[in-house]
Amino acid sequence: MSRRRSLAVATAVAAVVLLFALGVPLLNKAVSPTVDVGGETFVLAGVTVTAPDDVLMRPGYYQPGSGRAEFLVGDAEVDIAVAGPYDFDAEYLAAEMGRLLEVQPGVQLTEPRECAADGVEGAGRSFVTETGAGFTCAFVHDEIRAEVTAKGASLDPGTVGRIDSLIAQLSFGAA
Amino acid sequence: MRPDPTSPAQWTAALLIGAAAILLLYNTLPVALAYPRAGTTALVLFSLFAVPFWWLRRRFADRLALPAAAPVLGLLWGATVAVMTSLFGSRALHGLMATAWGPTWAERWSPVLAAPVVEEVVKTAGVVLVVAIAWGRVHGVLDGIVLGAFCGVGFQIVEGYAFAMSSTVLNRAGDVVEPVIAVFIVRGVLAGLWSHAVFTAIAGAGVAYAATRRTARSVWVSAGALAAVIALHALWNSPLLRDGLGLGALGVLAGVMLKGLPAVLIVWWLVRWAQREEGYVPGKTLAMVSGEAEGPARTPNPAEPEGA
Numbered sequence: 001m002s003r004r005r006s007l008a009v010a011t012a013v014a015a016v017v018l019l020f021a022l023g024v025p026l027l028n029k030a031v032s033p034t035v036d037v038g039g040e041t042f043v044l045a046g047v048t049v050t051a052p053d054d055v056l057m058r059p060g061y062y063q064p065g066s067g068r069a070e071f072l073v074g075d076a077e078v079d080i081a082v083a084g085p086y087d088f089d090a091e092y093l094a095a096e097m098g099r100l101l102e103v104q105p106g107v108q109l110t111e112p113r114e115c116a117a118d119g120v121e122g123a124g125r126s127f128v129t130e131t132g133a134g135f136t137c138a139f140v141h142d143e144i145r146a147e148v149t150a151k152g153a154s155l156d157p158g159t160v161g162r163i164d165s166l167i168a169q170l171s172f173g174a175a
Numbered sequence: 176m177r178p179d180p181t182s183p184a185q186w187t188a189a190l191l192i193g194a195a196a197i198l199l200l201y202n203t204l205p206v207a208l209a210y211p212r213a214g215t216t217a218l219v220l221f222s223l224f225a226v227p228f229w230w231l232r233r234r235f236a237d238r239l240a241l242p243a244a245a246p247v248l249g250l251l252w253g254a255t256v257a258v259m260t261s262l263f264g265s266r267a268l269h270g271l272m273a274t275a276w277g278p279t280w281a282e283r284w285s286p287v288l289a290a291p292v293v294e295e296v297v298k299t300a301g302v303v304l305v306v307a308i309a310w311g312r313v314h315g316v317l318d319g320i321v322l323g324a325f326c327g328v329g330f331q332i333v334e335g336y337a338f339a340m341s342s343t344v345l346n347r348a349g350d351v352v353e354p355v356i357a358v359f360i361v362r363g364v365l366a367g368l369w370s371h372a373v374f375t376a377i378a379g380a381g382v383a384y385a386a387t388r389r390t391a392r393s394v395w396v397s398a399g400a401l402a403a404v405i406a407l408h409a410l411w412n413s414p415l416l417r418d419g420l421g422l423g424a425l426g427v428l429a430g431v432m433l434k435g436l437p438a439v440l441i442v443w444w445l446v447r448w449a450q451r452e453e454g455y456v457p458g459k460t461l462a463m464v465s466g467e468a469e470g471p472a473r474t475p476n477p478a479e480p481e482g483a
Contacts, residue, residue, distance in 0.1 A: 001184075001307055001310035001311070003181065003183065006182055006183045006184045006307055006310075007183040007184075009303060009307040010183040010186070010187035010304065010307070011183075012300075012303075013184075013300045013301075013303060013304045014187050014191065017191055017256060017297060019264075020261070020263065020264030020293050020296070020297060021260045022263075024263075024264050024267040024268060024271070025264070025266070027267070027271065028267040028268075028270040028271050028274075031274060032273070058270065059270065059274040059278060059281075060266075060269050060271075060272075060273035060274070060278065060281060061270075061273075061278075062273075064278065064279060064282065065282045065283070066282070081345075087348075093347055096347040096349065097347075099209050100205065100206065102209075103205040103206075103209045104205045105201075105205070147347075
């Protein structure tokens with residue numbers, strides 16, 4: 001194959017890869033603005049959460065079938081994942097969440113923290129990253145588990161308070 | 176197929192595979208370190224996918240002109256560039272669909288409408304790139320089938336590994352192998368035969384057909400093969416027959432076979448057609464007997480004029 005033809009094929013292939021790896025994600029960010037979901041209720045595998053005021057979300061980040069939702073509270077991303085059945089307690093779940101966090105590059109687990117959903121006490125850990133901070137909360141109720149991971153460039157007390165308000169809205173039904 | 180510093184196609188393959196491999200390691204290594212026993216089990220089990228395809232390559236060795244490095248390059252492309260590009264592209268298309276039609280609709284239909292397009296197009300792009308690198312060493316459709324299958328199996332190994340590790344993490348029950356084995360039975364044994372390797376084999380057949388015939392019609396055939404593969408992949412991902420029509424496990428199994436068999440039958444027919452129409456690589460059988468590993472370039476078929 002001539003060099004010119006090789007260059008044409010290489011350019012076409014690289015264009016296809018860049019289209020899907022960069023182009024479509026950028027388009028998605030451009031046309032899928034965050035929307036205010038304050039007051040809206042989300043159902044995640046039987047657990048409901050009503051977003052407090054000024055909580056934002058991107059449309060593709062609510063996946064009811066997978067029991068997942070990601071909210072934006074200030075500059076922080078708050079990921080909630082619900083699944084079941086689960087046979088362990090919240091402390092064990094928090095340790096499992098920490099197991100994955102501590103092997104992430106640049107992540108360091110710090111002190112335990114208290115977490116409270118609607119009528120259910122949980123277990124949590126704080127962590128710092130190279131670019132910010134975050135914390136996790138784990139809840140188990142009636143064999144249903146809910147995991148919350150919050151992280152951001154700077155988690156000031158105001159933002160942490162608003163995230164705790166969101167977590168407090170997690171309702172396990174009969175709890 | 177030797178390294179050529181002046182080949183744009185080789186540079187593109189090296190740079191994209193290198194960049195994607197770094198991203199892949201960045202995404203998978205922490206989980207593998209957190210769950211070493213599950214990670215090792217998943218890697219060993221899903222790597223077994225490559226064994227039957229390597230055996231298949233040896234089985235058809237006298238009909239293949241592509242050097243051994245070509246399927247290896249295809250496998251690397253499938254395992255790195257195709258996987259990472261599909262991860263970003265499919266997720267973004269899911270977001271666009273959620274914006275347009277709502278999150279519930281997007282969650283149900285993006286595996287049908289988004290993932291097959293991104294995954295099949297990127298895997299086929301890899302096949303095209305490898306064919307460009309090994310230009311002149313493609314004897315016929317069988318070369319494309321084997322190359323495509325290897326590209327698909329690379330994708331399948333990493334995707335299967337990722338699903339198994341994701342299941343282990345979501346299980347939140349420690350470093351145990353049960354979720355890995357469960358995923359291997361479902362994705363490897365029940366769904367393994369008619370997955371990415373078979374889809375990309377069909378697309379690869381189209382690419383090789385266009386590369387060896389070099390007619391406008393053959394390019395359309397190649398595009399048709401890609402479109403057909405996207406449709407077969409969409410059918411495979413669709414919720415159709417997923418509940419087994421309420422007939423329990425046997426119904427689910429029948430549904431899996433009904434959705435997967437068409438692709439397998441197409442590959443089977445393509446292999447038979449290629450064996451009948453294209454024959455052996457000239458001089459390859461003799462070369463193999465005398466111990467030479469790689470065959471010569473394709474000798475043009477008199478019935479199909481080169482460069483037409």
